[in-house]
Amino acid sequence: MDKPVTGTKKVFMTGNETVAWAALAAGADIMFGYPITPQNEIMHYWTRLGTKYGRDFLQTEDEISAGFTVCGAIIAGKKAFTATAGPGNTLMQEPFSMAEAMRLPTVAIIQQRGGPSSGTVIYSQQEVTLTTYGGNGEGHRIVYSTATHQEIYDYTIKAFNNAWKYRFPTFVLGDGYQAKMREPLEIYDPEARNIEMVIPSPLVGLPGRIGIEREPQHLCNIYSLEDELYEVVLQLQAEYDRMAPELEEYQCRECDDAEILVVSHGVVSRSADDAVRFLRAQGIKAGAFRPITLRPFPGRALREILQTGVKKMLIVESAYGQLARLLQQEIYGENVPVETLLMPGVGIIDADIISKVKSLIH
Amino acid sequence: MAVNRALELLRSSKKVTLVDLDFVEPFYTLRGLKPFLQEQGLTVIAWGREDSFGLGETGSLVTPPARWAMWRSGDIILDVGYGAHGAASLNLVEGALESEELKVWAVINTARPMTSTVGDIVDYVQGLQRVDGLINNSHLGDLTTIEFVAEGLLIVRKAAKILNLPVIYTAVEKRLEPELPVADLGPSPVKVISRYMPAARW
Amino acid sequence: MIQPDMPRTWYAPTKPHKFCPGCGHPLILKALGEAIDELGIQNRTVYGCDIGCSLLSWNFFALDSTQTHHGRTTPVMVGMKRARPELICVGYMGDGGGYSIGSQHLVNSAIRNEKITLILANNTNYAMTGGQLAPTTLPGQKTETTPFGRDPELTGHPTMGPEMISSITGEGAYVARGTVAKYRQLKGFIKKALQNQIEGNGFSFVEALSTCPTNWRTNAKQTWNWLEDKMGAFYPVGELKSPFRKEG
Known part of the structure; x- marks a missing residue:
């Protein structure tokens, strides 16, 4: 199958279209999504382009489902992502919390709109708290705030790689203006630029016979005793602190x-x-x-x-x-x-x- | 493109109406420009920013006058966006698809990955169904060079040949006008245009 | 030429309304307005709408109204009714707000036989956001997220809402499907759905087959074709459950 992007190409397109191309270039296997302005066009482009390159898509019944289906696909070992905004972002905090707890490399593109509630469909930077510390966890997430379409492309690819390398839910935080404006940028094949593309691996459905070649995998996100949870959260924090210097950018x-x-x-x-x-x-x-x-x-x-x-x-x-x-x-x-x-x-x-x-x- | 054509027609002091039929990516519509264009003497059929207030998702909305635009006198420009249904958007304007006077021009920017090769352009235009001509609007915004426009033209012309359609003109923005004499942009006409859309961001 | 009056329950300052030419919503809302007038319940009716094109109706009526969140109109009206049973709570939504993101609320409210009235406009797409797939999109139908046509193998078959509701709801519920192509019949269903709440019998639900020429990209003839021949053939019109004596 052909690569969606070969070499380097100068293009002119919207931020939403850029996300779709970047996800293709990053080797994303499947997208789950639900309509909400201003990110709908990510789905529109993905459904048109994805079929050419053997990628999948499902429009779920809502954002809670979009988040959890992404988790499921990742547990099964595929690069999955979603995109949302505003009230959709609020709904996705439940699945993102599960991803934090279970170290699932979810990738989500957030195109901020006015808030709270339905706010406006236009633009804001009012989903910072939600995207960095939403859900009932400690904010063990990677969040990139992009400013240009070139960065949308670069950081969406980086999001997939760093999510899978460090195993924390990863976000590209854009906004309605970035989503809809058209700008020139360069799209490229990341491997041609020696960017190491992380290969995904499953947590379930592993090779080998259970009880003979391997043990069954038992994944969870709940614990019986306070002490157990305490150790788990401290461990998460330690991992997070260890990788932070490698990830911080300014x-x-x-x-x-x-x-x-x-x-x-x-x-x-x-x-x-x-x-x-x-x-x-x-x-x-x-x-x-x-x-x-x-x-x-x-x-x-x-x-x-x-x-x-x-x-x-x-x-x-x-x-x-x-x-x-x-x-x-x-x-x-x-x-x-x-x-x-x-x-x-x-x-x-x-x-x-x-x-x-x-x-x-x- | 539609805005430029409308303003150009206006200069020959004709009555010109510009209609917003861009539904799928409605942000990029005439709404923000409406006051400015109306000051220039254009009749603009589109929701103004203020009219759209309170309309929540503010996605696809047709104004009643848009439906009957073809009944107006003078020149009429319909700005049609893309979508899964292609040029079927013209169904929404009474009498448009059947009209012999109406010309449907597909504006192609080879900087957009989905219409950057001859094959892609041919597929795209065939998907639109009714198209009477192509316009070469190959550009990279502020980074456009005259060479890029010329390269785009070559691709568009090849596609036009396969489709058996004329290339109506090549659009070159005002900033590049000084370079026109040495550029190789023949034989189709060249129109110098201004980019209004950044102001129409929402 | 004598023109019919606007329903008294319509709010004159927000007319002419902003729905697209050829949209089915104004027809459904006219039927609702006339029904409320005829039943004389304007002053104790509360109207709730969803996100999407139904949102355009938030200040449409001379009724106390509220906008909610996408898919959450049903629970908001349930909360209202439980707090103030004397109010007539009417929720208005689209096929997405009802059968997709709102489906869990719809299903559970129906099972609990909540004494509210819900009216759902089915135009087979997510219109306001640009025409994406909806639960009621027909097989083969093109939308922005099924650009090559809806494949039931991948996305399932269209949701038969009233059929589902009528099979899970309780005694005293009223469930019907009407169409804007048969206005008088639709109005009759809506009136019964309101009467059912006035009498406190049970859950009341009316799906209305509706038109969206803007996203269908159809002219007038094609629009009615799609509604009457295609949708009409797929979605049977009539009452599925009713505590009232059956009418012909």
Whole structure:
């Protein structure tokens, strides 16, 4: 069978279409999904392209089912993924919790929309708390917050590889703007770029006769005694802490001598970069810090940057404090005063950030 | 493409109506542009952003005037998106599919992976059923080079030959206009266009 | 030319409504409005709608109304009715909200014989989100997530909702399937479904075969063809369960 993407190709498409191509390139075997705006087109492209490359699809009865069918396919040893948004993301927390407990490498693309409840179908950054710490667990997840279509492609492929390598539920956190805008990017065959593609393996239906060549596999996510659970959760945390340094990613623009540090993630970081460039040209010592992994959060890196003389931090997000809370738990104890520009469900442009920074300096 | 064609027709001071029939990916529709286009003198049949307020998922919605667009005088441009049903979207406009005056042009961007090869374009256009011509709109947004447009044209022309359809024109954005004289974009006409869609993001 | 009046229970400030030309929803909602008028229950009826095109009806009626979540209209109306039994609780949803994400609520409410009235518009697709597969999509029908036609081997056969409900619900329930192609009959079913709740007999459910030319991409003739010949042949119209004397 042909590879869906060979070599490298310059293309122009929407974020949703990009996800479908990336999942194909990453060798995803099956997608389970349910309609919810603004991610429907991921399913539309997957159902059209998947048949050409022997990939499967099922539209489930709802998002709870989409999450659990993904878990099932993974337990059986296939690369499975789903995509959702808003209320669908809320429903998927139950299956994601099971994935956390059972170390299942689920991959989910979240295209944030306005919240809470049905909110808007458009855009927000209001699913940060949900995607990083949703469910009844401790947030043992990998969460990538993308800002460009190139990153959607790169990180969707990375999501599959890191999910299967480290065995934590992995998320690509996009939003309605990224989903629907069209941008140029390069799609490529990851193997041609020497990216190691992880081969999936099953937890059930293993080769060998039970009782003769092997023992039966008994998987669970519930324990009888408090002490048992305690050990399990500490073990999860230890694994998570061990892999965190390998996974943390961030970007820093003009941070070295920054006095005011603008912190943002996802598409807002593009506006932050533009704002910082403008402010610097005016002689204002602004810098832009952008966590790419929201989980594990690059807290250590941020602390180091804060200690180089940052006088003030401005947290900018299209939510009411979800990034701020995430960040503040990571840098607790640092003395830098924190200001915020919080615009839940609303896009943020460089002009918004520039005027806020100027108001803080004067 | 539809917006540019409508504005072009408007310059010859004709009465021009632009109709939004893009359902499947409705974000990329005329809604956001409606006020601006109406200021230019265009009649735009589409829900405005404010009208769509409160309509939740705000997916596929046809406005009643869209159904009867063909009854209007002057020039009419129907902006039809894609979908599993292809050009059957024209069924929603009374008299469109049967109309002899109506020309159905498929806009092809070879930068879109599903229409980047001759074979794919042929399959795609055949899937649309009724198509009268192809437009080469090969571009990569801000990264477009004139060479890319020309390469796209070669592919589109080969597909057009197989389909026995004309290439109506090649679209080149204003930014690249200075490079036109040396570019190899013949023999089909070239139209210089402006990209309005980023403003129409939602 | 004398035109029929809008039902009094329709909310005039939100007319003309925003449903697509040729959509079946306004017909169903007219039948509902007229039935409420005729039964004189406007002031104690509460209306709930789902996500999807039914959402367009959230401010459609001169009734106390609420929007809910996708598939959750049924439990919200159940909660309302259990809290205030004197209210006439009417839930409105599509084939997705009823038979897909809402199916567990529908099934369990039917089994418990909840004394609410549910009306479900069946137009064989998820319309508002762009025309994806629905439980009631017909075999071979193209949708955005079955671009090559629905294959029952892969996605099962269409859901026969009223048939399922009537076989699991309790005594005193009313279950029917109507069609916008037979307006008077549909209105009769809806009126009985409301009367059933007024009398406190049991669960009341009406599926209405409806049209979606926008997502079917059909002109007027093709639309009625699809509704009457294709859907009509697949989904039998009539009363499946009724505590009232049978009518011809």
